[in-house]
Amino acid sequence: xxxxxxxxSALAATLxxxxxxxxxxxxxxxxxxxxxxxxxAKSAVDxxxxxxxxxxxxxxxxxxxxxxxxxxxxxxxFSIIGETSNGTITGGFALTKQIAVKFNGQINKVGYASGxxxxxxxxxxxWTAKKVISREFHQSTKKIKx
Numbered sequence: 001x002x003x004x005x006x007x008x009s010a011l012a013a014t015l016x017x018x019x020x021x022x023x024x025x026x027x028x029x030x031x032x033x034x035x036x037x038x039x040x041a042k043s044a045v046d047x048x049x050x051x052x053x054x055x056x057x058x059x060x061x062x063x064x065x066x067x068x069x070x071x072x073x074x075x076x077x078f079s080i081i082g083e084t085s086n087g088t089i090t091g092g093f094a095l096t097k098q099i100a101v102k103f104n105g106q107i108n109k110v111g112y113a114s115g116x117x118x119x120x121x122x123x124x125x126x127w128t129a130k131k132v133i134s135r136e137f138h139q140s141t142k143k144i145k146x
Contacts, residue, residue, distance in 0.1 A: 030137045032062040035129040037070060037080075039103075039117055042125040052123035055093070059129065061107075062137075066091050089113055103127060 037059055041052035057070025059080055066082035070093060078100065082091015089107045092099035105115015111131030118124040 030063060031134055032060060032137060033134045034132045035059045035061070035113060036132050037068070037127060037129045039070070039072075039101075039127040040125050041123055043123050046119070046121035046123045048121060050121070052119075052121075052125070054125075058132075061089075089115065093117075093119075 035058065037055075037057045039055040039057075041054055043052050046052055051074070053072035053074045053076070055070045055072040055078070057068055057078070057080060059066055059068030059082075061084055064084050066080065066084060066089060068080035070078045070080055072078070076095060078093035078095060080091060080093055082089060082103070084107060087106055087108065088104070090102075090104045092103065093101035099120075101117050101119040103115055103117040105113055105127065107113035107129075113129040115127055116124065117127055
C-alpha cells in the first residue's frame with residue numbers, strides 16, 4: 001500500500017508548527033507481457049537478388065511500449081522497438097541505430113498477435129507472436145503535499 005504524506009506548516013512569531021498526515025493510496029498495477037515472435041519471409045529475394053530472411057525473437061510489452069531482440073536466419077541480430085494502442089502494434093527491427101524492418105499488426109487479449117512486415121530492401125512477410133508470460137508490477141509512488 002502506498003501512502004501520501006500531506007504536510008502543512010505555520011509560522012507564528014518564532015514558533016514553527018508542522019502538521020503532517022498520511023493518506024493511504026493503492027499502488028498502480030502494471031502488466032509486463034513477454035511474447036515469442038516468428039517472422040516469415042513471403043518473398044524469396046530482395047531488390048538486389050539477395051535472399052530474404054526469416055527471424056525469431058522475443059518482445060516485451062510494458063506501458064504500451066514494445067522492446068525486444070530477434071535474430072534472422074542469416075545471423076543478423078536486431079533490436080525491436082515499437083508501441084501498442086487499442087489492440088494494434090507497430091514498430092521496427094533495428095540494426096545498430098537504423099530501422100531495417102517495419103512491422104504492424106493486431107494483438108488480442110487471448111495472447112496472440114500477428115501482422116505483416118517489410119524491410120528496407122523490399123523483402124516482406126508475415127509475423128506471429130504467442131504470449132509466454134504476463135507479470136504484474138506495482139509502481140511505488142510517494143506524493144508529498146506541503
